Amino acid sequence: MSEDVQHREDAKYLEHIHLNEKAIYFNRMKNMSANYYHWHQCVEILSVSQGVGIALVEHQQYTVKPGRLFIFPPGKLHKVYVEQSERNVYHRTTVHFNSTLLEQYCRDFPRQQVLLRQLCCRGEKARVFDVSEVQPVIDTLLERFEELTANHLFNTSDSAFLVMQLLSLLPEQQQAIGQNTFSMALIRWLEEHYQERCSLEDIASAMGCSKGHASRRFHYETEGTIQEYLVMRRIRQACELLLHSHLSVREIAGQVGFSEYAWFITCFRKNMGKTPLQYRKAYSLPT
Structure with a gap:
């Protein structure tokens, strides 16, 4: 791209997540639009409870909607676009975590340990899952964890348990198909x-x-x-x-x-x- 064209762009800040001592950054956002490219140094799980938009990742375009869960490995460039409005209320939860630190808590849960390694390593592909059937369960897990974080009552094992529960709810093979x-x-x-x-x-x-x-x-x-x-x-x-x-x-x-x-x-x-x-x-x- 010619340099003069690039000068006119108003690019967005790219997020560097500061994980706390509990190895997780948990954020629930409501009634806010999203429209920017970014990546993280850690794993991101994105769960959508309300709103419809698009996600661009791995040279594919996916529909962002309730019942869809995204996993973005470290360093994976992606964009989520959702225009918040009265007709399109956007509620989403992001969970960023240090997979290396949490993996030790999965030693007695081999399936979750393997999934953690497969889904969360740098260089792995982003994954998009249809989880409509278990979305109410996911919403309940996230709501309960939000209560823990609000009261500062959680520790690293709670963070690991949340991630393991989310991984255990993922379908074996069924992934959303990109356009x-x-x-x-x-x-x-x-x-x-x-x-x-x-x-x-x-x-x-x-x-x-x-x-x-x-x-x-x-x-x-x-x-x-x-x-x-x-x-x-x-x-x-x-x-x-x-x-x-x-x-x-x-x-x-x-x-x-x-x-x-x-x-x-x-x-x-x-x-x-x-x-x-x-x-x-x-x-x-x-x-």
């Missing part, structure tokens, strides 16, 4: 080319349409822009390289597709709330 849309095809193309200096003309040509059509169609299907997604994807990869390589910041900027080093620094600070060096210092594991 292959124009925007998802475009995202798959970007996944192969985001490290290159590609313009909107290049993208439209690859999709066999005009620039205007590509932009309008992408926005219609995702409520976002091509430029926004490309910036997010590049910065997400930059974060990975900052934490898991010894490359310099300038080298990383070039590897993820930024042709101007100063613009990379500006974009990174705007989206992450830190400069690349500050991010590396704050979140790199000691060696």
Whole structure:
């Protein structure tokens, strides 16, 4: 994407979850819209009790609705779009947790332990489950855990027990099927080319349409822009390289597709709330 086009984007801050000593971050949100790309350094479980929208992950588009549960592994770029209104009231619960710390509590529960490893490791695919039949049970579990957190009465074993209960309710095989849309095809193309200096003309040509059509169609299907997604994807990869390589910041900027080093620094600070060096210092594991 040309640098001048990128400058006009108002990208959103990407969430870095600060887990407490109980290895979990539990949040219930009501009556608030959602519309941004993000990822986390930890696992996220998203359960929707009211409202309808879309989720973009793994080059697929899914319907966000009651009876659907999402599991996003660490580092998985995704977007949830739900427009809150009187006719579309959005209630959702997110559970972020340290799967490594909680795994020790699953030693006597082999099925849950295996599921935890399969679903929650970095590099694993995001999973989307239809849980309509057990949604009332899930809602009850989340309501009870909310009471514990409100009164500060829970500990790490309570966190592990909640996660194990949620995992035990997942169907063996039944996963929701994503939709292959124009925007998802475009995202798959970007996944192969985001490290290159590609313009909107290049993208439209690859999709066999005009620039205007590509932009309008992408926005219609995702409520976002091509430029926004490309910036997010590049910065997400930059974060990975900052934490898991010894490359310099300038080298990383070039590897993820930024042709101007100063613009990379500006974009990174705007989206992450830190400069690349500050991010590396704050979140790199000691060696």
